Amino acid sequence: MNYSNQILFLLSALGIFNSIILSTFFVFFKKNKAISDFFLGGLLFVLSIRIGKSVFFYFNTHLSRIYLQVGLSACFLIGPMLYFFVKSKSQKLNSSFAKYSLVFLLLFIIVFGILFPYQEYPSLWGNQVYCIINYQWLIFIFLSIYTAKSVFQKLFNARNLITHNDIWIMTIIIGVSIIWISYFTGRYTSYISGALTFSFSFYISFLVIFYIKSKPSVSNITKEKYINKIDEKLVKEIQDKIITLFETQKIYTNPNLTLSLLAQELKIRPQLLSQFINDNLNKSFAQFINEYRVDEAKQLLKKNTHLKIDTVGMECGFNSSSSFYSTFKKITGTTPSNYQKA
Secondary structure, three states: OOHHHHHHHHHHHHHHHHHHHHHHHHHHHOOOOOHHHHHHHHHHHHHHHHHHHHHHHHHOOOOOHHHHHHHHHHHHHHHHHHHHHHHHHOOOOOHHHHHHHHHHHHHHHHHHHHHOOOOOOHHHHHHHHHHHHHHHHHHHHHHHHHHOHHHHHHHHOOOOOOOHHHHHHHHHHHHHHHHHHHHHOOOOOOOOHHHHHHHHHHHHHHHHHHHHHHOOOHHHOOOOOOOOOOOHHHHHHHHHHHHHHHHHHOHHHOOOOOHHHHHHHHOOOHHHHHHHHHHHOOOOHHHHHHHHHHHHHHHHHHHOOOOOHHHHHHHOOOOOHHHHHHHHHHHHOOOHHHHHHO
């Protein structure tokens, strides 16, 4: 391998290596994991397999066909993982449907691979299967964009605040779309372009997310004193809006709920909502939301005794068992298990 190829290999492989590290982090080591983290970790992992196959095949055309089969098989999961990630981030996910869909798809890939191995059917995999993979991937990109259409519309409306969740959704969709375009046009450019695009998109995506995350956000507004008090009529209006929203949608069960997102749903300014919670309710945003979550948990603990306590916490919007237990005890003075037994 000459010097230029060594540089090319390094640039291509860097994204793959870091993607595997990040996928492991999101699935196994991230604190306060949400279900969207599992889908993001899965997405990064299957992308790594797909891109890894491309890199090794580009530099070793005699690569065993079993690796080619595994790489192409992973492509079947890229689109669904992206779609379920967007659905979970948008709080529109049907968890059972997502779980059974992925299990069915995995079984299909395994059975198909056993019945029609690449070793014996290279033409089938290189033509029909490859074509199906590309269009299935594209369909899920469009489904993801449609699911997140309200997020993309914010780009054209200056009055709508773009949240950290929105940045995650847009960046991941755009990154995966660019990778798809690179592979789809690879036959006209270069086969390795997909791997290079992945590395580039990977670093750009996480640089954008890190930059946005590091900027001050209204969701992190600390409790403070406000000079001008909110008019009593407006206070009543905000209270009614919150009660209606919480009763109809139970938005507090969203583990990724922020002050900005709640303000957006209530169609009021985040600063006004922060002032209402801090001054009129004398609470922090976290305390305000957690009280609703604990009330919801108390009902589930009594009504659905068959549910595991950890499951109850997740259903009510807590990101982890530890935060559920500590918050529940802080608010009620007892543990969830003791409350259920009482």
